[in-house]
Amino acid sequence: MSDQGPLSFHVPAPAVRPGGTPDFSDVKISRAGLVRRPEVDVAPEDIRDLAYSIIRVLNREGEAVGPWANLLSNEELLEGLRHMMTLRAFDARMQMAQRQGKTSFYMQHMGEEAVSCAFRKALEPGDMNFPTYRQAGLLIASGYPMLDMMCQIYSNELDPLKGRQLPVMYSSREHGFFSISGNLATQFVQAVGWAMASAMKRDTKVAAGWIGDGSTAESDFHAALVFASTYKAPVVLNIVNNQWAISTFQGIARGGSGTFAARGLGFGMPALRVDGNDYLAVHAVGRWAVERARRNLGPTLIEYVTYRVGAHSTSDDPAAYRPKAESDAWPLGDPVLRLKHYLIRQGAWSEDRHKQAEAEILASVIAVQKEAESHGTLHSGPHPSARDMFEGVYEETPSHLRRQRQQAGI
Amino acid sequence: MPRKTMVEAIRDAMDVSMQRDDNVVVFGEDVGYFGGVFRCTQGLQQKFGTSRCFDTPINELGIVGVAVGMAAYGLRPCVEIQFADYMYPAYDQIVSEAARLRYRSNGQFTAPLVVRMPTGGGIFGGQTHSQSPEALFTHVAGLKTVVPSNPYDAKGLLIAAIEDNDPVIFLEPKRLYNGPFDGHHDRPVTPWAKHAQGEVPDGHYTVPLGKAAVRRAGTAVTVLAYGTMVFVAEAAVADIGIDAEIIDLRTLLPYDLETIAASVEKTGRCVVVHEATLTSGFGAELSALVQEHCFYSLEAPVVRVTGWDTPYPHAQEWDYFPGPARVGRALKAVMEA
Numbered sequence: 001m002s003d004q005g006p007l008s009f010h011v012p013a014p015a016v017r018p019g020g021t022p023d024f025s026d027v028k029i030s031r032a033g034l035v036r037r038p039e040v041d042v043a044p045e046d047i048r049d050l051a052y053s054i055i056r057v058l059n060r061e062g063e064a065v066g067p068w069a070n071l072l073s074n075e076e077l078l079e080g081l082r083h084m085m086t087l088r089a090f091d092a093r094m095q096m097a098q099r100q101g102k103t104s105f106y107m108q109h110m111g112e113e114a115v116s117c118a119f120r121k122a123l124e125p126g127d128m129n130f131p132t133y134r135q136a137g138l139l140i141a142s143g144y145p146m147l148d149m150m151c152q153i154y155s156n157e158l159d160p161l162k163g164r165q166l167p168v169m170y171s172s173r174e175h176g177f178f179s180i181s182g183n184l185a186t187q188f189v190q191a192v193g194w195a196m197a198s199a200m201k202r203d204t205k206v207a208a209g210w211i212g213d214g215s216t217a218e219s220d221f222h223a224a225l226v227f228a229s230t231y232k233a234p235v236v237l238n239i240v241n242n243q244w245a246i247s248t249f250q251g252i253a254r255g256g257s258g259t260f261a262a263r264g265l266g267f268g269m270p271a272l273r274v275d276g277n278d279y280l281a282v283h284a285v286g287r288w289a290v291e292r293a294r295r296n297l298g299p300t301l302i303e304y305v306t307y308r309v310g311a312h313s314t315s316d317d318p319a320a321y322r323p324k325a326e327s328d329a330w331p332l333g334d335p336v337l338r339l340k341h342y343l344i345r346q347g348a349w350s351e352d353r354h355k356q357a358e359a360e361i362l363a364s365v366i367a368v369q370k371e372a373e374s375h376g377t378l379h380s381g382p383h384p385s386a387r388d389m390f391e392g393v394y395e396e397t398p399s400h401l402r403r404q405r406q407q408a409g410i
Numbered sequence: 411m412p413r414k415t416m417v418e419a420i421r422d423a424m425d426v427s428m429q430r431d432d433n434v435v436v437f438g439e440d441v442g443y444f445g446g447v448f449r450c451t452q453g454l455q456q457k458f459g460t461s462r463c464f465d466t467p468i469n470e471l472g473i474v475g476v477a478v479g480m481a482a483y484g485l486r487p488c489v490e491i492q493f494a495d496y497m498y499p500a501y502d503q504i505v506s507e508a509a510r511l512r513y514r515s516n517g518q519f520t521a522p523l524v525v526r527m528p529t530g531g532g533i534f535g536g537q538t539h540s541q542s543p544e545a546l547f548t549h550v551a552g553l554k555t556v557v558p559s560n561p562y563d564a565k566g567l568l569i570a571a572i573e574d575n576d577p578v579i580f581l582e583p584k585r586l587y588n589g590p591f592d593g594h595h596d597r598p599v600t601p602w603a604k605h606a607q608g609e610v611p612d613g614h615y616t617v618p619l620g621k622a623a624v625r626r627a628g629t630a631v632t633v634l635a636y637g638t639m640v641f642v643a644e645a646a647v648a649d650i651g652i653d654a655e656i657i658d659l660r661t662l663l664p665y666d667l668e669t670i671a672a673s674v675e676k677t678g679r680c681v682v683v684h685e686a687t688l689t690s691g692f693g694a695e696l697s698a699l700v701q702e703h704c705f706y707s708l709e710a711p712v713v714r715v716t717g718w719d720t721p722y723p724h725a726q727e728w729d730y731f732p733g734p735a736r737v738g739r740a741l742k743a744v745m746e747a
């Protein structure tokens with residue numbers, strides 16, 4: 001007989017719930033510029049500490065500091081700012097379009113714009129992303145036509161995916177954007193396979209996998225890590241830790257692991273944590289990992305520390321599970337404002353120009369939206385045909401399906 | 411009698427079961443504090459504490475895998491998979507483990523657990539929020555598969571499933587959560603509060619597993635349906651004015667052959683309706699059963715009306731969905747054969 005007394009069951013819970021005062025005091029933020037920048041061929045075991053710190057470039061004063069700074073020109077940063085502002089305006093319009101019944105569903109990026117926009121600029125043409133539904137910045141920063149995005153969201157006659165897919169589940173091979181599944185985590189391991197293929201064929205392309213904090217709990221995540229580390233696949237494995245997975249806080253998925261990045265350590269993989277709301281830091285770390293992959297040095301795991309400011313999707317209301325003002329208390333600020341602040345300090349931007357750019361961007365998004373809507377929205381106007389539903393299941397439609405199509409009168 | 415939506419009835423079933431038996435535990439993604447994305451477990455954590463109702467990491471394999479372990483220990487887990495479309499990672503635990511535990515251990519270990527999952531389309535959910543994978547479960551020896559069509563049955567069947575000593579797959583037609591949807595998607599849905607089957611007694615009662623219900627008695631043709639399709643069949647029958655007998659299977663496995671055969675022997679005609687894809691769907695099993703057991707009573711070949719053999723599309727949802735018009739055409743064809 002044990003004299004320990006009975007066991008008890010542990011269920012993690014967030015520090016604060018609705019009605020409480022938001023509190024992020026347990027989020028340890030490294031000072032900007034403090035975390036070192038190792039050589040890309042560093043031995044993973046020599047940088048285990050980078051899985052626990054946060055690489056940051058932009059400080060509170062709006063300066064770029066430390067060893068990860070100064071990779072991008074002001075022109076490039078102005079372009080990055082424009083991408084993030086475009087994504088935000090696009091989100092606002094599409095969110096509203098959903099509310100107006102023009103589509104069934106939408107998912108926005110508010111607060112996370114830097115992650116996908118800045119990472120995209122670290123890749124080369126031919127590289128492939130395996131994104132989740134919250135990386136539309138990869139498309140915007142790669143010059144994918146916004147009209148195509150909107151037509152996909154509206155499932156209209158110009159929808160490149162023929163009305164088959166849920167809104168925001170884009171696909172563009174040409175723009176290095178793998179078709180989004182909707183089943184979480186499945187694509188993280190596919191990114192590893194794509195990268196393995198590139199190595200097998202002695203190609204020069206690399207892949208990037210994407211996953212949310214909550215989805216790292218899926219077995220697919222662990223499968224991706226074991227294959228990536230076993231075959232030293234040329235892949236960058238990106239975890240976007242926006243603190244929430246619908247209603248569950250990140251502690252449910254993270255469990256006893258100190259950080260999500262630390263999950264990579266057991267696989268002997270370089271694992272870095274980065275300020276996800278810092279365009280310069282995201283880009284610098286992304287570039288480091290892409291270079292590592294390209295130089296055949298193997299995979300890197302990156303955790304972007306950010307915050308999901310909006311609802312999970314248009315089907316969700318976060319007021320039911322987290323304090324309303326929690327996003328205001330988030331210590332890493334707003335990625336758009338931080339980059340804007342930096343560029344103003346550099347003398348490359350101003351409040352006036354920012355306001356003007358905001359208005360211009362909104363006007364151009366609205367113009368594209370008008371054009372998209374002239375080709376139909378989900379419930380009105382021209383739309384993909386029922387025939388499109390039967391096609392593309394196989395390369396050639398087999399006889400049983402042709403028979404069904406005839407039965408449907410098509 | 412109090413009226414409840416299907417969501418409330420399902421919640422009530424778990425509430426009643428948790429009160430009666432400390433071994434009943436409820437968990438899944440967003441199930442604890444928030445109460446589930448469809449709110450089926452709302453309030454259960456508050457009432458029973460985090461040891462009885464809790465949030466899990468997003469890992470369906472894990473959810474069912476730990477449920478098997480808990481059930482083997484002696485608990486009665488009733489777990490939620492957020493959408494049936496997300497059960498595939500758990501399929502190995504369901505098929506190779508839960509379903510066979512009793513058999514392979516000769517009864518030393520059993521898996522009395524329930525896996526609840528919203529199923530079916532009609533909400534513009536696209537291919538990952540619309541699937542009807544029931545045939546993937548009915549094909550597996552050792553599982554029971556239940557599909558309720560109304561709040562009364564949902565509560566009684568879920569309590570019976572939780573009390574059952576074998577693993578039960580409990581598929582909840584999400585299009586029915588708030589009202590009896592009949593497939594006329596352009597018409598407003600009557601809420602359950604205005605429907606007789608929305609009457610749900612308080613407290614404990616069961617609807618036995620393995621027993622079908624005759625929703626409409628008739629002599630001209632038998633319609634075999636379950637879940638959402640029960641109401642679609644009712645609408646089709648009303649639209650074309652035919653004296654059909656509509657059978658709501660309620661439990662797909664074990665199926666109620668007695669009720670099915672008695673009806674087809676009477677009518678001599680049979681139409682099988684489901685939302686899932688046609689080929690190797692549960693309708694194939696029903697059709698074979700009718701042929702095997704009622705061949706000499708049949709006046710016409712059995713006809714199936716189902717979703718097409720494509721992934722569930724987003725924009726073309728109502729071209730895909732086997733609505734009342736298609737069911738009506740099949741009924742007429744069977745009558746004229």
Ligand SMILES: Cc1ncc(C[n+]2csc(CCOP(=O)(O)OP(=O)(O)O)c2C)c(N)n1
Pocket residue numbers: 134182183184211212213214215216240242244245246308312439468492496
């Ligand atoms: C296999 C699977 N299980 C469950 C879901 C339902 N679901 C969609 S998004 C989501 C939360 C994901 O959270 P996270 O990975 O943190 O990504 P975020 O939404 O925060 O970007 C869940 C549970 C799903 N899509 N796929």
Ligand SMILES: [Mg+2]
Pocket residue numbers: 212213214240241242243244245246308
């Ligand atoms: Mg998240």
